[in-house]
Amino acid sequence: MRIGILGAGAMAEALGAGWARAGHDIVVAARDADRVTAAAARIGARAGTFAEAAAHGDAVLAALLHTATLDVVAPLAGALAGRAVIDCSNPVAAGPGGLMLTTDGGPSAARRIAAAVPGAHVVKAFNVCAAEVWANCPGGLAVPLCGDDAGALDVVRALVTDVGAIPLDAGGLDRAGYVEATAAFAIGVWFAGGDPRTVLPRVEHAQG
Numbered sequence: 001m002r003i004g005i006l007g008a009g010a011m012a013e014a015l016g017a018g019w020a021r022a023g024h025d026i027v028v029a030a031r032d033a034d035r036v037t038a039a040a041a042r043i044g045a046r047a048g049t050f051a052e053a054a055a056h057g058d059a060v061l062a063a064l065l066h067t068a069t070l071d072v073v074a075p076l077a078g079a080l081a082g083r084a085v086i087d088c089s090n091p092v093a094a095g096p097g098g099l100m101l102t103t104d105g106g107p108s109a110a111r112r113i114a115a116a117v118p119g120a121h122v123v124k125a126f127n128v129c130a131a132e133v134w135a136n137c138p139g140g141l142a143v144p145l146c147g148d149d150a151g152a153l154d155v156v157r158a159l160v161t162d163v164g165a166i167p168l169d170a171g172g173l174d175r176a177g178y179v180e181a182t183a184a185f186a187i188g189v190w191f192a193g194g195d196p197r198t199v200l201p202r203v204e205h206a207q208g
């Protein structure tokens with residue numbers, strides 16, 4: 001598959017390297033030419049511009065600082081039309097009581113991206129765990145996916161499998177805010193030294 005990656009930081013590198021190992025053809029892009037060249041070499045990808053990465057990918061990962069994502073993707077709307085756009089962002093910031101969702105009371109980050117690139121098929125994925133986890137995925141880890149386009153979901157399911165994880169359908173894009181809130185909750189509990197997995201029973205015990 002051809003993959004474009006917007007951003008050359010921790011998530012771009014962790015997911016990109018896994019996809020390169022799986023044999024995908026990747027163009028990675030970032031605003032700093034030296035950083036993107038170095039990141040592309042570590043990933044096993046080619047370096048390009050944002051426009052080249054957007055036009056290259058059957059799937060395009062937006063792996064940008066969440067506050068910069070809309071500014072980067074909106075001008076690429078034409079190139080992104082019809083493509084699977086993976087949003088891994090966590091719209092969070094430190095608040096007085098701990099980590100807070102910055103989207104509270106409004107659309108999720110994923111829906112804001114979908115509104116900025118109306119022809120693209122946005123899928124929320126990979127936001128719950130840290131980049132280090134995607135670089136070395138433990139067995140049995142599921143990735144919740146939210147999206148509205150069946151073809152784009154198929155593409156992202158395959159890319160989840162390629163990093164050693166298990167796709168978990170979590171509903172349409174209107175559910176993405178719940179996955180973003182789940183990440184905010186989990187990160188807060190992890191930072192406090194707790195284990196968020198302990199709040200959920202196994203499925204066979206979910207009804208008591």
Ligand SMILES: NC(=O)c1ccc[n+]([C@@H]2O[C@H](COP(=O)([O-])OP(=O)(O)OC[C@H]3O[C@@H](n4cnc5c(N)ncnc54)[C@H](OP(=O)(O)O)[C@@H]3O)[C@@H](O)[C@H]2O)c1
Nearest residue numbers: 007008009010011063064065066068089090127129130131
């Ligand atoms: N790291 C994690 O463990 C993790 C886990 C789950 C989800 N996420 C989400 O994944 C996304 C990427 O995180 P990351 O950890 O990979 O971040 P990162 O390492 O800080 O990389 C962020 C990328 O965004 C670029 N960027 C920042 N501001 C920009 C701007 N104004 N215009 C254009 N590009 C800009 C950076 O370019 P420069 O290098 O030039 O600044 C860099 O390429 C975030 O939305 C985050 O919430 C991260």
